[in-house]
Amino acid sequence: MAVFHGLSALAIAIFLAGALSRARFWLSDDRSPGDGGRRPTKRLAQQASVAIRFLLRPQTLQTLFWNGLVMRQVWRESRLRWLIHLTISWSFVGLFAVGSLGNYAADFGAPLEKDDAWFAAFNDAAALALLAGLGLALGRRYLTPAAHTRTIFDDAIVLVLLALLGLSGLLVEAGRILEEGTTASAGGYAFLGYPLSQALEPLDWNWEVAAGWVWWTHAVASLSFVAYLPYSKLRHMFTSPITIALASDKEAPSPENERSANQETEPWPA
Amino acid sequence: MAGLIPERWTERDVTGRGPFSPRQMLELDACTRCGECLRACDSFRVKGDESVALMGMIHRRRRLHNQEESFVGRLLHPNGASERDWDEFEAGVFSCTLCGRCEQFCPVGIKTRTLALTMRQELAGARCKMPKNLGIAREAVLEEGNVFQFPNEDRAMWAEFMDELPDGLLGKEKAEVLYFVGCVSSFSPAVQEVPQAFLSVLLKANVDVALLAGEEWCCGFPLIVGGLAADAQKMIDHNTERLRSLGAKTVVFNCPSCYYTWSNYYPLEDVRLLHSSQFIRELVEAGRITFDDCDLPVTYHDPCDLGRGMGEYAAPRDVLKSFAGDNYVELSPSGSRALCCGGGGDVEMWDPDLVGAINGELTDAVERSGAKLVVQACPQCKRVTQRSLEERKSEIRTLDITEFALEFGKFRDESS
Numbered sequence: 001m002a003v004f005h006g007l008s009a010l011a012i013a014i015f016l017a018g019a020l021s022r023a024r025f026w027l028s029d030d031r032s033p034g035d036g037g038r039r040p041t042k043r044l045a046q047q048a049s050v051a052i053r054f055l056l057r058p059q060t061l062q063t064l065f066w067n068g069l070v071m072r073q074v075w076r077e078s079r080l081r082w083l084i085h086l087t088i089s090w091s092f093v094g095l096f097a098v099g100s101l102g103n104y105a106a107d108f109g110a111p112l113e114k115d116d117a118w119f120a121a122f123n124d125a126a127a128l129a130l131l132a133g134l135g136l137a138l139g140r141r142y143l144t145p146a147a148h149t150r151t152i153f154d155d156a157i158v159l160v161l162l163a164l165l166g167l168s169g170l171l172v173e174a175g176r177i178l179e180e181g182t183t184a185s186a187g188g189y190a191f192l193g194y195p196l197s198q199a200l201e202p203l204d205w206n207w208e209v210a211a212g213w214v215w216w217t218h219a220v221a222s223l224s225f226v227a228y229l230p231y232s233k234l235r236h237m238f239t240s241p242i243t244i245a246l247a248s249d250k251e252a253p254s255p256e257n258e259r260s261a262n263q264e265t266e267p268w269p270a
Numbered sequence: 271m272a273g274l275i276p277e278r279w280t281e282r283d284v285t286g287r288g289p290f291s292p293r294q295m296l297e298l299d300a301c302t303r304c305g306e307c308l309r310a311c312d313s314f315r316v317k318g319d320e321s322v323a324l325m326g327m328i329h330r331r332r333r334l335h336n337q338e339e340s341f342v343g344r345l346l347h348p349n350g351a352s353e354r355d356w357d358e359f360e361a362g363v364f365s366c367t368l369c370g371r372c373e374q375f376c377p378v379g380i381k382t383r384t385l386a387l388t389m390r391q392e393l394a395g396a397r398c399k400m401p402k403n404l405g406i407a408r409e410a411v412l413e414e415g416n417v418f419q420f421p422n423e424d425r426a427m428w429a430e431f432m433d434e435l436p437d438g439l440l441g442k443e444k445a446e447v448l449y450f451v452g453c454v455s456s457f458s459p460a461v462q463e464v465p466q467a468f469l470s471v472l473l474k475a476n477v478d479v480a481l482l483a484g485e486e487w488c489c490g491f492p493l494i495v496g497g498l499a500a501d502a503q504k505m506i507d508h509n510t511e512r513l514r515s516l517g518a519k520t521v522v523f524n525c526p527s528c529y530y531t532w533s534n535y536y537p538l539e540d541v542r543l544l545h546s547s548q549f550i551r552e553l554v555e556a557g558r559i560t561f562d563d564c565d566l567p568v569t570y571h572d573p574c575d576l577g578r579g580m581g582e583y584a585a586p587r588d589v590l591k592s593f594a595g596d597n598y599v600e601l602s603p604s605g606s607r608a609l610c611c612g613g614g615g616d617v618e619m620w621d622p623d624l625v626g627a628i629n630g631e632l633t634d635a636v637e638r639s640g641a642k643l644v645v646q647a648c649p650q651c652k653r654v655t656q657r658s659l660e661e662r663k664s665e666i667r668t669l670d671i672t673e674f675a676l677e678f679g680k681f682r683d684e685s686s
């Protein structure tokens with residue numbers, strides 16, 4: 001466990017370094033009028049205050065809600081892309097919240113059991129949605145790409161990492177069932193993990209060892225995903241709701257509005 | 271006057287730190303490479319080169335940033351990005367007509383037009399990288415006051431050719447309304463009927479109108495869209511000063527780009543700005559122009575700077591529908607996704623072939639619509655589209671909304 005916690009800390013550190021480098025990028029070109037004398041820290045604080053004031057306005061929060069949760073804009077633009085998004089993002093959030101955090105909670109004494117019917121069924125349903133969404137995304141990108149689809153290596157890394165996450169998660173569950181033994185009736189709720197365990201059983205591996213390997217594969221895939229996020233196109237899960245909120249708000253800071261705005265009090269993004 | 275144009279845009283800075291706002295830097299980062307802007311972009315359709323569309327421009331600008339500013343980039347490129355990389359970026363950015371169509375397609379809400387404009391601002395304003403002809407046009411505007419390098423005192427020559435020009439109109443010192451004509455309408459022979467028609471409409475409607483004639487200077491639009499906003503300040507100051515001494519409280523335009531520029535860059539809180547289509551709609555609503563019923567199938571093409579730029583889609587349609595009723599047909603696509611005529615973003619100055627090729631898509635749409643008359647509301651759109659239709663030997667007529675009102679409208683004062 002110590003190794004896992006160490007790796008988690010490393011992944012989070014890489015994530016934070018990425019997030020910081022993005023924030024630096026966003027501010028790297030700024031040279032507000034009259035900035036000459038202002039120190040960078042003061043400028044940064046000012047930028048942050050304008051950004052936070054914008055983000056906390058009720059209108060912005062509303063747009064963030066609709067676009068972050070139900071992805072209204074994606075729905076408007078393409079139903080298939082929306083389905084891909086909804087399945088991937090909701091299942092991802094669900095697996096993270098219930099699966100990972102639930103496990104932590106159980107470690108700290110919360111009355112949660114992995115074989116609880118709802119817990120097992122939820123995890124498997126989310127994994128199914130994730131894999132279905134990924135299947136659609138892979139098909140859309142690699143089998144029937146539209147004329148304007150452009151694919152680079154990053155697209156593959158993102159999709160493969162997510163697929164690895166989902167598949168290894170199911171294998172972890174199957175391995176655990178084989179290692180600990182679960183009755184068919186209880187296994188019925190793990191409607192993917194249990195059949196998978198039955199399919200793997202004839203292999204007659206040492207499941208104590210194999211389950212450990214599978215668990216590490218899943219853990220490393222999850223941590224790689226977290227670490228890679230800010231460097232990949234997946235950072236759009238954070239930036240898109242913000243750019244959409246900015247676009248839908250006529251009074252948002254923008255070069256056009258800046259012309260009439262008081263430049264000293266509204267430096268972002270003057 | 272200071273502060274109208276962001277001060278830092280006026281700085282000539284070659285340190286690599288350009289004029290992008292944090293919001294725009296975020297937009298550079300937020301692009302998902304989904305390719306929707308390729309689907310929207312007619313410049314890309316013609317050139318087949320991604321670097322002319324927003325996705326490619328964003329990609330190239332990020333790469334330049336990485337080469338010049340990131341730790342690894344600086345290790346690999348100690349002298350910064352190569353001149354060739356900047357040249358390629360420049361070629362893409364200056365092939366964009368700034369039509370803003372891609373903004374309507376971008377699923378993550380990137381303000382593509384402003385972003386492309388800022389890229390030009392960075393290239394031309396901060397790095398002095400621009401097509402040669404833009405440099406020539408800049409000199410022409412600054413020295414002559416017009417983009418065509420003609421003597422500016424000839425600006426109102428089109429009016430002198432009019433039969434019914436009232437005596438003293440050209441030298442008028444006070445008036446309620448200023449008609450700001452713009453360079454294309456004033457100097458381009460292919461569209462001189464447009465200002466003539468609009469002035470006739472204004473006179474028939476008994477408007478107390480004046481022209482600035484040789485004292486009208488370019489509104490600044492070609493400089494602003496060329497990325498040279500700082501240079502436009504001189505034009506803004508001069509025209510504003512002329513307006514003040516005329517005492518007019520309303521300015522009317524037949525050119526949507528002038529209208530856009532005055533609305534966004536001129537410091538005029540107390541002055542009413544109206545595009546010709548809005549002015550004509552007011553006449554229709556007041557019953558001062560009426561149209562006989564007609565059975566001519568008519569369509570309308572939204573100019574980029576009037577529709578996507580100023581959000582005015584309704585006024586010209588209201589006028590046309592009061593004339594054509596059910597014979598009015600929409601182009602497909604139209605409104606906020608309307609096609610670009612090709613003539614925007616100064617591109618005609620350095621790549622006229624691209625302009626003609628872009629227009630092909632619009633002309634196809636006009637032919638598909640079944641209309642016999644296409645009404646436009648921009649002299650540049652009319653110039654480019656008319657040329658295309660003539661090349662195709664098409665029988666479809668193009669008219670500006672002002673010419674349309676003059677030809678088909680009955681003016682109350684005239685008929686009563």
Ligand code: HEM
Pocket residue numbers: 067068071073074081085088089092137138140141149155158159234236237240241244302303304377378
């Ligand atoms: C308002 C929020 C969002 C918007 C507007 C948005 C928009 C987009 C767009 C335009 C693409 C490009 C599609 C393509 O590659 O053709 C994309 C791809 C993708 N998005 Fe989002 N997205 C949002 C949030 C999210 C979230 C929260 C996730 C969660 C994991 C996510 C996961 C993905 C994935 C995995 C892809 C790649 C799909 C592929 O490669 O085909 N997105 N998104």
Ligand code: SF4
Pocket residue numbers: 307310311312313314322323324365366367368369370371372373382383386610
């Ligand atoms: S503004 Fe118009 S020409 Fe420029 S990239 Fe967008 S669609 Fe293409």
Ligand code: SF4
Pocket residue numbers: 300301302303304305306307308324325328375376377378379380
């Ligand atoms: S439409 Fe927007 S997000 Fe998609 S590639 Fe173009 S700029 Fe990027």
